Amino acid sequence: MDFKNYIAGQWDVTTDGVENINPSDISDIVGVAAKGGADDIDCAIAAAHQAAPTWAASTPQQRFDALDFIGSEILARKEELGHLLSREEGKTLPEGIGEAARAGQIFKFFAGECLRQTGDHLASVRPGIDVDVTRSPVGVVGLITPWNFPIAIPAWKIAPALAYGNAVILKPAELVPGCAWALVEIISRSGLPEGVVNLVMGRGSEIGPKLVDDARVNAISFTGSVPTGRGIAAACGANLKKVQLEMGGKNPMVVLDDADLDVAVDACLNGAFFSTGQRCTASSRLIVTEGIHDRFVGALAEAAANLKVGHALEAGVQMGPVVDERQLAQDLQYVSIAAQEGGNVLGGERVSRETDGFFMTPALITETTNDMRINREEVFGPVASVIRVKNYEEALSVANDTEFGLSSGICTQSLKYATHFKANAQAGMVMVNLPTAGVDYHVPFGGTKGSSFGSREQGAYAAEFYTSVKTAYTLP
Numbered sequence: 001m002d003f004k005n006y007i008a009g010q011w012d013v014t015t016d017g018v019e020n021i022n023p024s025d026i027s028d029i030v031g032v033a034a035k036g037g038a039d040d041i042d043c044a045i046a047a048a049h050q051a052a053p054t055w056a057a058s059t060p061q062q063r064f065d066a067l068d069f070i071g072s073e074i075l076a077r078k079e080e081l082g083h084l085l086s087r088e089e090g091k092t093l094p095e096g097i098g099e100a101a102r103a104g105q106i107f108k109f110f111a112g113e114c115l116r117q118t119g120d121h122l123a124s125v126r127p128g129i130d131v132d133v134t135r136s137p138v139g140v141v142g143l144i145t146p147w148n149f150p151i152a153i154p155a156w157k158i159a160p161a162l163a164y165g166n167a168v169i170l171k172p173a174e175l176v177p178g179c180a181w182a183l184v185e186i187i188s189r190s191g192l193p194e195g196v197v198n199l200v201m202g203r204g205s206e207i208g209p210k211l212v213d214d215a216r217v218n219a220i221s222f223t224g225s226v227p228t229g230r231g232i233a234a235a236c237g238a239n240l241k242k243v244q245l246e247m248g249g250k251n252p253m254v255v256l257d258d259a260d261l262d263v264a265v266d267a268c269l270n271g272a273f274f275s276t277g278q279r280c281t282a283s284s285r286l287i288v289t290e291g292i293h294d295r296f297v298g299a300l301a302e303a304a305a306n307l308k309v310g311h312a313l314e315a316g317v318q319m320g321p322v323v324d325e326r327q328l329a330q331d332l333q334y335v336s337i338a339a340q341e342g343g344n345v346l347g348g349e350r351v352s353r354e355t356d357g358f359f360m361t362p363a364l365i366t367e368t369t370n371d372m373r374i375n376r377e378e379v380f381g382p383v384a385s386v387i388r389v390k391n392y393e394e395a396l397s398v399a400n401d402t403e404f405g406l407s408s409g410i411c412t413q414s415l416k417y418a419t420h421f422k423a424n425a426q427a428g429m430v431m432v433n434l435p436t437a438g439v440d441y442h443v444p445f446g447g448t449k450g451s452s453f454g455s456r457e458q459g460a461y462a463a464e465f466y467t468s469v470k471t472a473y474t475l476p
């Protein structure tokens with residue numbers, strides 16, 4: 001299968017190919033992806049720049065029809081797309097299908113947003129003058145996406161960009177070209193004018209800066225690592241370009257003495273290890289009060305040890321492989337750093353299966369303190385640590401003692417503590433008796449502190465990034 005670039009309405013045939021392998025079975029080549037370079041990015045930017053005014057002038061009905069078509073086709077083909085996603089990225093098949101469905105629902109939601117327009121018509125403070133406050137598209141938007149949600153994240157950037165009248169260039173992560181290609185293939189048949197959506201695959205370190213620095217690109221939306229995000233923010237700042245970043249997390253899950261043990265174990269198992277822990281919203285610091293600590297650790301350790309690890313497409317598998325060799329090495333290195341720092345490691349070993357893939361068992365590291373590296377740095381794998389605390393006040397203080405602020409959770413049956421935590425957790429998203437990961441598509445997504453920068457993604461709040469506000473005064 002060839003995963004080609006899509007530029008100015010044409011599938012490109014001139015670029016070199018890069019083999020893309022299945023992390024569950026490295027003998028399985030998923031496809032050969034285009035390796036775009038500076039010329040491809042230049043052509044894509046030129047195409048988007050030319051197409052942007054046409055799409056900005058499109059009617060709400062035209063926008064609704066295109067997004068509704070895309071959403072319907074994704075939903076109709078969610079099993080097939082989910083299969084490709086699981087084969088390429090390593091999520092289990094139910095997780096892959098779930099993510100594909102989420103992408104379809106995102107397009108459906110933003111199709112509706114095309115028709116639910118907002119604006120204000122006001123009286124001026126001066127007599128006889130009318131004031132209109134409206135939103136206009138920002139123009140050309142560069143979308144740089146990571147490998148861990150290879151359909152949902154491109155969807156939650158492309159759908160609002162199109163709904164609010166922008167043209168886009170998608171630069172997906174090198175590890176997941178198949179999902180990006182499959183999504184753009186559907187988009188290419190949705191009736192959009194040529195050049196409104198462009199796909200350029202290639203090395204991020206080579207073509208990413210070209211996209212970010214080009215003056216014809218009006219805004220950049222990025223999800224990925226902190227260092228890359230910071231570099232993009234600096235470049236955008238230098239050019240006064242609009243930018244939105246979603247980066248790492250070191251998300252705390254507080255478990256209080258009065259928590260329902262089964263609810264707490266389920267929430268932590270899901271939050272820490274599902275999707276192989278490769279979520280920026282993963283629960284990586286489990287902050288547990290003394291009275292429940294030993295019972296909780298015993299039950300969670302048993303549940304984690306019983307998780308079936310294996311080929312992402314095999315029925316009954318609950319945790320697929322790590323995405324690639326480099327990420328696996330990083331995960332295992334953090335497990336050994338935690339052990340050297342004095343943590344007690346349960347699991348966290350590389351395992352071999354019949355197929356040669358990047359498998360490891362979930363790692364639960366107990367007896368840790370919040371100053372250890374394992375509790376300060378994002379691992380991005382199936383690795384969670386437990387921090388023992390005396391009471392709620394200490395739990396909240398430890399939860400907030402991090403440079404990140406994406407998602408934060410608490411398991412408790414106390415309305416008093418849940419209410420206080422929702423108000424005082426330093427995070428963009430707070431979960432009560434739920435995993436820190438796994439969010440809805442119709443409400444804002446994003447964090448505080450070092451996790452995020454710029455306005456929120458998803459839901460109606462996405463309009464803030466993909467539009468600029470215009471205030472018009474009229475003397476009739």
Ligand SMILES: NC(=O)C1=CN([C@@H]2O[C@H](COP(=O)(O)OP(=O)(O)OC[C@H]3O[C@@H](n4cnc5c(N)ncnc54)[C@H](OP(=O)(O)O)[C@@H]3O)[C@@H](O)[C@H]2O)C=CC1
Binds near residue numbers: 174175203209249
């Ligand atoms: N918050 C999140 O959702 C995610 C966080 N991460 C974190 O990042 C770590 C590394 O993952 P990785 O995939 O390398 O993350 P990166 O931040 O390097 O990659 C994210 C995206 O940025 C692109 N990119 C890379 N360099 C540049 C650049 N200089 N300018 C513009 N775009 C660029 C990548 O392209 P290419 O793939 O071609 O390099 C990819 O599309 C993980 O271990 C994890 O800690 C990773 C993924 C998602």
Ligand SMILES: O=C(O)CCC(=O)C(=O)O
Binds near residue numbers: 278
């Ligand atoms: O937890 C989720 O549902 C979304 C997580 C996410 O967006 C990410 O890891 O990048």
